[in-house]
Amino acid sequence: MFYEPRNQDHGLPKNPFNSLVIPRPVGWISSVDRDGVFNLAPYSFFNAVCYRPPTVMFSAGASSADDRFKDTSRNVETTGEFVCNLATWELKEQMNLSSATLPPKTDEIALAGLTPIGATLVKAPRIAEAPVQLECKYLKTVLIPGWDNGDEYKVIFGEVIGIHIDDAIITETGLIDVAKMMPIGRLGYNDYARVDASSTFTMERPK
Numbered sequence: 517m518f519y520e521p522r523n524q525d526h527g528l529p530k531n532p533f534n535s536l537v538i539p540r541p542v543g544w545i546s547s548v549d550r551d552g553v554f555n556l557a558p559y560s561f562f563n564a565v566c567y568r569p570p571t572v573m574f575s576a577g578a579s580s581a582d583d584r585f586k587d588t589s590r591n592v593e594t595t596g597e598f599v600c601n602l603a604t605w606e607l608k609e610q611m612n613l614s615s616a617t618l619p620p621k622t623d624e625i626a627l628a629g630l631t632p633i634g635a636t637l638v639k640a641p642r643i644a645e646a647p648v649q650l651e652c653k654y655l656k657t658v659l660i661p662g663w664d665n666g667d668e669y670k671v672i673f674g675e676v677i678g679i680h681i682d683d684a685i686i687t688e689t690g691l692i693d694v695a696k697m698m699p700i701g702r703l704g705y706n707d708y709a710r711v712d713a714s715s716t717f718t719m720e721r722p723k
């Protein structure tokens with residue numbers, strides 16, 4: 517089949533695009549607003565985009581509830597900081613809970629029963645339960661215009677200025693033990709993948 521997304525004529529019960537660029541890592545972004553209220557939400561339009569300096573991005577849409585941008589993007593643009601926590605198999609339920617559409621002054625960290633702990637270089641909290649936390653400094657926003665008025669995305673870039681790794685997920689030879697960490701990836705719809713020992717393989721790159 518072939519379809520042009522702008523015509524929305526794929527003829528399928530659900531938009532297939534969400535399930536075509538997969539698996540997507542889940543950036544679980546914690547931030548704080550001007551008044552010190554914590555915020556946490558998952559973003560799967562998320563990725564690392566370069567090594568030096570290590571840089572990540574996530575893309576926040578206008579909220580369908582009242583056509584405003586999401587709390588995370590507002591907090592990051594206001595305070596200039598955020599933390600990206602790794603979403604894992606063990607934390608999947610809490611991750612899902614933190615995606616609920618809630619009023620701005622709701623602390624999703626408390627709502628999900630998670631533990632906020634201080635970061636080293638930024639004011640945004642870290643999630644103690646997450647085995648990896650990236651402390652980020654806001655770099656810039658790229659606005660992606662939508663097809664309709666008010667339907668737009670803010671792609672937010674941040675430089676990773678501090679990295680916390682749980683020693684328990686570092687192997688004896690000093691590598692990250694991905695199978696132990698068990699990150700989850702988004703497959704579109706409400707589906708996810710788990711990375712574990714049975715789902716990884718190694719390949720040498722050609723010379």
Ligand SMILES: Cc1cc2nc3c(=O)[nH]c(=O)nc-3n(C[C@H](O)[C@H](O)[C@H](O)COP(=O)(O)O)c2cc1C
Pocket residue numbers: 542555556557558559560561562575576577578585586587588589611612614615616617618702
């Ligand atoms: C796994 C997962 C991934 C998500 N990815 C995104 C995303 O990339 N962009 C987005 O705008 N919303 C995404 N959402 C929805 C947001 O998490 C949700 O709208 C949340 O309430 C936003 O919270 P905030 O307003 O506190 O930032 C995702 C939800 C889930 C469960």
